[in-house]
Amino acid sequence: MAQALTRAMRDAMAEDPTVHVMGEDVGTLGGVFRITDGLAKEFGEERCTDTPLAEAGILGAAVGMAMYGLRPVVEMQFDAFAYPAFEQLISHVAKMRNRTRGAMPLPITIRVPYGGGIGGVEHHCDSSEAYYVATPGLHVVTPATVEDAYGLLRASIASDDPVVFLEPKRLYWSKADWRPEAPAAVPGIGKALVRRTGTSATLITYGPSLPVCLEAAEAAREEGWDLEVVDLRSLVPFDEDTVVESVRRTGRAVVVHEAGGFGGPGAEIAARVTERCFHHLEAPVLRVTGFDIPYPPPMLEKHHLPGVDRILDTVARLQWEN
Amino acid sequence: MTVQELPGAGASHRSTQPPAWSPRTDAAPLLPDPEPYRVLGTEAADRLDPELMRRCYAELVRGRRYNAQATALTKQGRLAVYPSTVGQEACEIAAALVLEEQDWLFPSYRDTLAAVARGLDPVQALTLLRGDWHTGYDPREHRIAPLSTPLATQLPHAVGLAHAARLRGDDVVALAMVGDGGTSEGDFHEALNFAAVWQAPVVFLVQNNGFAISVPLAKQTAAPTLAHKAVGYGMPGRLVDGNDVAAMHEVLSEAVRRARAGGGPTLIEAVTYRMEAHTNADDATRYRGDAEVEAWKAHDPVDLLERELTARGIIDEAAIRAVRDDAEAMAAALREGMNADPVVDPTDLFAHVYAEQTDRLREQAAMLRAELEAEGRE
Numbered sequence: 001m002a003q004a005l006t007r008a009m010r011d012a013m014a015e016d017p018t019v020h021v022m023g024e025d026v027g028t029l030g031g032v033f034r035i036t037d038g039l040a041k042e043f044g045e046e047r048c049t050d051t052p053l054a055e056a057g058i059l060g061a062a063v064g065m066a067m068y069g070l071r072p073v074v075e076m077q078f079d080a081f082a083y084p085a086f087e088q089l090i091s092h093v094a095k096m097r098n099r100t101r102g103a104m105p106l107p108i109t110i111r112v113p114y115g116g117g118i119g120g121v122e123h124h125c126d127s128s129e130a131y132y133v134a135t136p137g138l139h140v141v142t143p144a145t146v147e148d149a150y151g152l153l154r155a156s157i158a159s160d161d162p163v164v165f166l167e168p169k170r171l172y173w174s175k176a177d178w179r180p181e182a183p184a185a186v187p188g189i190g191k192a193l194v195r196r197t198g199t200s201a202t203l204i205t206y207g208p209s210l211p212v213c214l215e216a217a218e219a220a221r222e223e224g225w226d227l228e229v230v231d232l233r234s235l236v237p238f239d240e241d242t243v244v245e246s247v248r249r250t251g252r253a254v255v256v257h258e259a260g261g262f263g264g265p266g267a268e269i270a271a272r273v274t275e276r277c278f279h280h281l282e283a284p285v286l287r288v289t290g291f292d293i294p295y296p297p298p299m300l301e302k303h304h305l306p307g308v309d310r311i312l313d314t315v316a317r318l319q320w321e322n
Numbered sequence: 323m324t325v326q327e328l329p330g331a332g333a334s335h336r337s338t339q340p341p342a343w344s345p346r347t348d349a350a351p352l353l354p355d356p357e358p359y360r361v362l363g364t365e366a367a368d369r370l371d372p373e374l375m376r377r378c379y380a381e382l383v384r385g386r387r388y389n390a391q392a393t394a395l396t397k398q399g400r401l402a403v404y405p406s407t408v409g410q411e412a413c414e415i416a417a418a419l420v421l422e423e424q425d426w427l428f429p430s431y432r433d434t435l436a437a438v439a440r441g442l443d444p445v446q447a448l449t450l451l452r453g454d455w456h457t458g459y460d461p462r463e464h465r466i467a468p469l470s471t472p473l474a475t476q477l478p479h480a481v482g483l484a485h486a487a488r489l490r491g492d493d494v495v496a497l498a499m500v501g502d503g504g505t506s507e508g509d510f511h512e513a514l515n516f517a518a519v520w521q522a523p524v525v526f527l528v529q530n531n532g533f534a535i536s537v538p539l540a541k542q543t544a545a546p547t548l549a550h551k552a553v554g555y556g557m558p559g560r561l562v563d564g565n566d567v568a569a570m571h572e573v574l575s576e577a578v579r580r581a582r583a584g585g586g587p588t589l590i591e592a593v594t595y596r597m598e599a600h601t602n603a604d605d606a607t608r609y610r611g612d613a614e615v616e617a618w619k620a621h622d623p624v625d626l627l628e629r630e631l632t633a634r635g636i637i638d639e640a641a642i643r644a645v646r647d648d649a650e651a652m653a654a655a656l657r658e659g660m661n662a663d664p665v666v667d668p669t670d671l672f673a674h675v676y677a678e679q680t681d682r683l684r685e686q687a688a689m690l691r692a693e694l695e696a697e698g699r700e
Contacts, residue, residue, distance in 0.1 A: 056478065056509050064480060072482075087472060087475060096468070104461050
């Protein structure tokens with residue numbers, strides 16, 4: 001996936017001279033995860049810029065650059081390091097189009113490596129998507145496959161709106177060795193995809209939890225469950241129709257994500273599914289999420305992250321006896 | 323036990339010397355002068371450009387009248403709020419006048435007068451404060467960024483824009499305005515640091531008007547002056563009398579010239595005073611005394627210039643009257659513009675959130691339309 005992301009930026013920069021990559025360590029080092037590897041060498045330090053270490057400054061400068069017609073791609077290095085930039089993100093990036101009645105859109109892509117499962121110490125593993133999806137004016141996308149990493153990042157850079165591009169850190173090193181069963185079309189922003197068809201229940205998920213859900217779906221076959229898996233790919237906009245169609249077909253739904261459950265994206269999704277599928281539902285919409293705790297230390301993270309067993313236990317709860 | 327007696331003390335642990343170190347920049351040229359730079363009432367006034375000073379005078383008088391009119395409009399309920407710049411007009415006017423057409427102004431919420439002096443229609447400039455929409459003008463058309471309410475957050479934008487313009491080979495300078503309170507914000511620090519590292523063509527103008535709402539400068543910073551902060555970032559700091567429009571124009575022009583020539587950013591602290599309350603919602607008598615306000619009244623920016631120009635024969639009674647008549651006409655036009663009820667379009671709520679409306683917003687827009695239709699039927 002890492003290479004797909006690099007390639008997406010490289011191709012975008014080659015096609016469009018207004019695309020600029022910026023952030024801490026993105027130049028000479030190629031990023032701490034090497035996602036920007038080679039870009040400074042190929043396009044020069046003016047197009048792939050090592051900035052001072054200051055997230056508000058990075059994003060704030062990107063706002064000014066976008067005001068002048070550039071397309072900045074900003075790297076935030078780690079989920080929890082993006083928080084100093086929240087004021088810029090929420091008060092300016094998300095609102096500039098609205099404040100200026102459409103006169104000043106900001107085509108900024110904000111790449112945020114997020115989520116756990118890599119044994120990172122604290123402040124390196126947050127699932128911060130709930131903060132972003134609660135902010136009108138931002139698109140929020142997250143790829144789970146190598147193809148989507150490329151396609152979604154290209155779409156994000158091409159978007160005239162700001163996009164928070166959440167990169168699941170633990171999938172950086174994933175190769176295309178867990179092929180989804182559904183065809184992998186290059187998506188635009190806002191299109192979910194049924195990754196696995198099934199009839200018993202729908203698992204609704206995204207990003208780092210997709211491989212876990214697909215694994216759970218395989219394991220569930222032994223229990224006699226044929227699970228459908230929907231990959232949202234985009235949290236804002238939320239492709240309600242794809243989700244609703246699936247749940248109406250299967251009659252049962254479980255939302256799975258790493259972020260905490262209370263006020264997490266799953267709460268919103270469960271509510272919408274309930275509103276639109278109430279008469280099709282055989283059971284309440286359930287959620288499998290991270291616990292409502294600060295991200296745990298590496299030696300405990302396996303207890304926190306939704307795994308196959310927790311998903312299967314929850315799926316079992318969908319079977320109402322009466 | 324003394325340090326000399328510690329085990330291992332002595333020559334052995336000093337067998338290596340630290341690598342040679344030297345400061346990267348000589349700090350001395352960056353330091354501001356101890357006293358604010360002044361022109362009016364000094365020998366420097368001998369070289370005033372009469373043409374420019376007549377223009378400044380006209381703009382100052384208009385600016386004073388604009389402030390009075392906007393404050394009156396808050397009392398009539400036509401403006402939700404107005405942060406006055408009475409006493410600070412010299413800063414506002416000079417900031418607008420030193421910029422070329424292609425340059426950009428990044429105002430704070432208090433700087434509507436600078437935007438108006440740059441040529442923006444006064445009614446458009448007041449849209450935010452009237453409440454019909456956040457920004458009443460196209461920023462690109464006027465090269466005036468939206469008035470920024472969050473403090474100092476517009477400063478990194480100015481840096482980014484100036485940097486982008488330079489990357490494109492365009493001759494553009496960005497002038498960013500902020501108050502004394504805003505210098506405590508992280509974005510102020512980050513913007514100055516970025517600008518200096520990138521050598522971006524930016525001028526930072528701090529209007530030190532004495533108070534951040536009610537908090538005096540002494541509780542805001544322990545720095546000798548706000549201009550001193552420049553040294554820490556590696557840019558020159560200039561201290562200037564913010565009520566002296568000739569000094570403001572000279573110092574700002576020099577900084578703009580420097581930025582344009584590739585010399586990088588400058589931090590300018592204009593020492594001025596906010597004669598009125600923070601906004602009409604504030605009671606200034608709770609945090610400052612009459613004596614202080616009276617002392618600043620004697621140093622009024624309009625009077626200062628008027629006295630100097632009259633003494634030098636650059637303006638006379640007739641010129642002053644003409645300028646005042648012009649300002650009255652501006653105020654009348656502003657009153658007329660503001661007395662018309664703004665037309666607000668409820669569908670605007672959903673029109674400019676994204677380039678393409680999401681299903682969610684379409685649904686909500688339909689809900690609002692139905693509500694409006696129901697209201698219409700009642």
